[in-house]
Amino acid sequence: MKSAVLAAVVLAGVVAGAPARAQHAHAAHEHGVAELRVVAEGEALVVEFASPLDNLVGFEHPPRTPAERKAMTDAEAALRNGAGLFQPSAAANCRLADVALDSPWLQGKHHDHGHDHAHAHAEPASDGHAELVAGYRFECARPAALESLRIGLFDAFPRLRELRAERATARGQGAAVLKAGQAELPL
Ligand SMILES: [Zn+2]
Known part of the structure; x- marks a missing residue:
């Protein structure tokens, strides 16, 4: 599995200069289940x-038909809408500063920002x-007011049943299992 390396690359791309803390072992690939990691540090909130x-x-094959290409394009568009998918506590006054996607068959451009191309892309x-x-990466003007993150992934992707979330914030570390209808992560 290259996913741990990939995660480190993506997170490093989002948070330039951050330590490679994302080098974690992914859980087994399980359809219906996904993982979320949330790190708040200073004014940065990284998801x-x-x-x-x-x-x-x-x-999970290369898109071959117009319908499959459209499904991929639609999913990418939904994922780039980070402000729709993730809503931090309003009082924290966060704005979305950067989005990076990586996957074997991205239909859109691979890079939203200017980091170099030294890494390989995800492979199946x-x-x-x-x-x-x-x-x-969100930037929050009042990070002390960050109390929760509301997650719209279940509405955007109905095949997703369960989100295994980990967080590391000023209040400490924790883990939670989120589902549709229980889609708010305490920070
Ligand atoms: Zn699979």
Whole structure:
């Protein structure tokens, strides 16, 4: 699996100069389940979403038909709308500063920002599965007011059943399992 390396690359791309704290072991690839990591540090709120592609588009092979290409394009557009997918506490006054997507068959441009191209792109796993990793960086004017993160992923991607979330913030570290209807992560 290259996903741990990929996650580190994406997060490093989002948070220039951050230590490679994302070098974690991913859980097993399980359809219907995805992972979310949330790190708040200073004014930065960084969200990393890693999911089997099946949760997002319903398949894990290169898009072959117009319908499959449209599904991929639509999923990418939804994922780039980070302000719609993730709503930090309003009082914290956060704005979305950066989005990075990586997956084997991105339809849009691969890079939203100017980091160099020294890394390889995600490749499909040899077992026929494939994932997508999305990284988001918010900048919050009042980070002390960050209390929760409301998550719109279940509305955007109905195939997603469960989100295994980890957070590291000024209040400490924690983990939570989120589902549709329970889609708010305490920070
Ligand atoms: Zn799969």
